[in-house]
Each structure stands twice: as C-alpha cells, then as structure tokens.
Amino acid sequence: MPSAELCVIFNPTAGKHRGKRRLEQIRRSWGTHVDFRPTQHAGHAIELAEQAAREGFAVVAAAGGDGTAHEVLNGLMRVGDPAVQFTIIPIGSANDYAFSLGLGQKEIPPKRHVDVGLVRALNGESVYFGCCLGMGLNGFVTREARRIRRLQGVFLYGLATLRAMMYHYQTPHVTFRIDDEPPWTVPTLLLSVLLGKREGGFLMAPKAEVDDGWLDFVHAADLSRWEIAQFLPRLAMFGPPEVYPKIRQGRCRRVKLHSEMPLIVHADGEFFCVPEDGIQDLEIEILPGVLPVANLAFV
Numbered sequence: 629m630p631s632a633e634l635c636v637i638f639n640p641t642a643g644k645h646r647g648k649r650r651l652e653q654i655r656r657s658w659g660t661h662v663d664f665r666p667t668q669h670a671g672h673a674i675e676l677a678e679q680a681a682r683e684g685f686a687v688v689a690a691a692g693g694d695g696t697a698h699e700v701l702n703g704l705m706r707v708g709d710p711a712v713q714f715t716i717i718p719i720g721s722a723n724d725y726a727f728s729l730g731l732g733q734k735e736i737p738p739k740r741h742v743d744v745g746l747v748r749a750l751n752g753e754s755v756y757f758g759c760c761l762g763m764g765l766n767g768f769v770t771r772e773a774r775r776i777r778r779l780q781g782v783f784l785y786g787l788a789t790l791r792a793m794m795y796h797y798q799t800p801h802v803t804f805r806i807d808d809e810p811p812w813t814v815p816t817l818l819l820s821v822l823l824g825k826r827e828g829g830f831l832m833a834p835k836a837e838v839d840d841g842w843l844d845f846v847h848a849a850d851l852s853r854w855e856i857a858q859f860l861p862r863l864a865m866f867g868p869p870e871v872y873p874k875i876r877q878g879r880c881r882r883v884k885l886h887s888e889m890p891l892i893v894h895a896d897g898e899f900f901c902v903p904e905d906g907i908q909d910l911e912i913e914i915l916p917g918v919l920p921v922a923n924l925a926f927v
Contacts, residue, residue, distance in 0.1 A: 639692035647719030677703025693720015728824025767892030
C-alpha cells in the first residue's frame with residue numbers, strides 16, 4: 629500500500645500554465661497524504677493512472693483539463709479496481725467533465741458510481757470517455773481549438789467553431805442505428821454523444837446525468853453556416869432547440885454508424901480518429917455505473 633491516500637496526476641501546462649497556484653494550495657493542505665505525479669507527454673497520464681491504481685491509492689485525481697481527465701479515466705478503466713476512486717481538480721480550458729460531475733457541490737454525495745462511454749472502430753481501436761464524444765464538425769472544432777492561444781472555455785470553442793464552420797463545412801451521408809431502431813441515413817453536420825452536459829463549453833445536453841444509465845445524443849443534419857452561427861449563443865446557455873427540423877435529440881444505450889467519408893471524432897476533447905486514419909464505422913455504447921467517483925473538498 630502507498631504511504632499517501634491521494635495520487636494527483638497533473639498536467640504542468642494545463643489552463644495555459646495557470647494551475648500551479650492551485651496545486652501548491654493542495655500540497656500545503658494535504659501534506660503527506662498526497663503524492664503528485666506530473667505528466668511528461670501525451671498519453672502519459674494513462675500510464676500513471678494505471679500504475680497508481682495497481683499501487684492501491686484510495687483516490688486518483690486528474691489535475692488539468694478534460695484531456696488529463698480523459699487519460700486518467702482510461703488508465704483506471706484498464707485496471708477496473710472498484711476500490712480506487714476517480715476525481716478531478718479542474719484547472720483546464722473547458723473543464724466540461726468536472727462541471728458535469730458536479731464536483732465540489734454539497735448536494736453531490738462524497739462517493740458515487742457514474743457511467744462511462746466506450747467507442748470502438750472496426751480496426752479494433754477503442755477508447756473510454758467520461759463526458760462527451762463529438763463527430764464531424766465537432767471534431768474539426770477540437771482541431772481548431774488546439775491552434776488558438778490565450779482564450780479558454782466557451783470563448784475558445786466559440787472561435788474554434790467559427791473557424792471550423794468556415795474551413796471544414798461538410799455534411800456527408802451517415803447511416804445510423806440507434807439501439808434496436810431501424811437504420812436511417814441522413815446528411816450529417818455533427819453528432820454529439822454525451823454522458824455529461826457540456827461539450828467544448830457548450831451546453832449540448834442540459835438534462836443529461838452522469839449516473840442515469842443513458843447516453844444523450846444530438847444530431848444535426850445539413851444546417852447552413854448561418855443557422856450554426858444563430859445557434860451558438862443559445863448553446864452556450866440553454867442547449868439545442870428542443871424542436872427544429874434539422875436537429876434530432878434523444879437518449880439511447882448504443883449507437884452504430886457508417887459514414888460515406890472518413891471520420892473525425894474526439895472523445896472528451898482528445899482525438900479518437902482523424903480523416904487520415906480512414907475510419908468510417910463506429911460503435912458507441914454505455915457502461916452503466918462502472919466508475920467510482922470521489923467528491924472531495926479541495927482548497
């Protein structure tokens with residue numbers, strides 16, 4: 629057993645380097661009960677989380693943004709030890725997953741089990757996600773967001789959306805099968821599949837709950853650039869319109885899809901595939917209640 633109870637896996641560059649003070653406060657508050665482990669490269673947090681779980685830490689925390697949280701979650705899911713709890717110290721650019729988990733709120737229990745999503749491709753590639761998965765325009769938004777400096781949150785992803793809309797607008801035909809419904813083929817601007825409420829700072833699924841056993845999905849067909857621009861302010865505060873001819877929303881436990889064009893897909897803001905990979909088929913499913921989460925009081 630480790631001498632410390634809490635392992636904090638942190639990204640030294642998270643939040644444009646603005647998280648250092650927060651981590652120092654936690655170090656002073658927790659003293660010898662915390663072990664800090666910095667990430668050194670992309671994917672390193674997966675390795676560190678897997679190692680921490682096998683060492684027997686009671687809680688493994690991701691200190692950073694959604695990317696760090698995504699990697700730590702995947703490391704813990706590889707081990708699958710129900711005695712190891714996950715939590716987030718949000719010091720990133722969007723912090724969508726921490727927001728959706730309600731961490732720090734008194735009405736959230738100190739320990740609970742939440743759902744996890746899993747996406748697979750036909751080539752055998754797979755990854756877990758905790759908050760959201762985005763396909764199509766949403767994937768291009770993620771690509772553009774990585775090229776923008778200084779901005780954070782909804783301002784960062786709002787500008788990235790405008791850039792993606794300008795340079796990467798496309799609506800390929802995609803065939804979907806939602807649970808056991810008959811397949812349907814439709815022009816597709818984007819698909820969001822969410823366990824949490826937000827994606828890129830936008831409130832894509834305001835009624836979603838991380839522990840209800842359901843995936844919430846939002847599908848946009850061939851929205852025009854003007855329609856997209858009109859919806860951005862609404863998405864920041866209220867979510868998609870409940871009734872709109874080119875938008876379909878619902879809940880499900882499994883999505884299968886085939887695209888006529890290679891896909892660009894992010895999971896929690898990290899790329900699962902880009903068009904150069906040539907992936908055109910995906911299966912997305914929910915794993916109910918598999919992740920124990922700690923709601924700790926961090927300074």
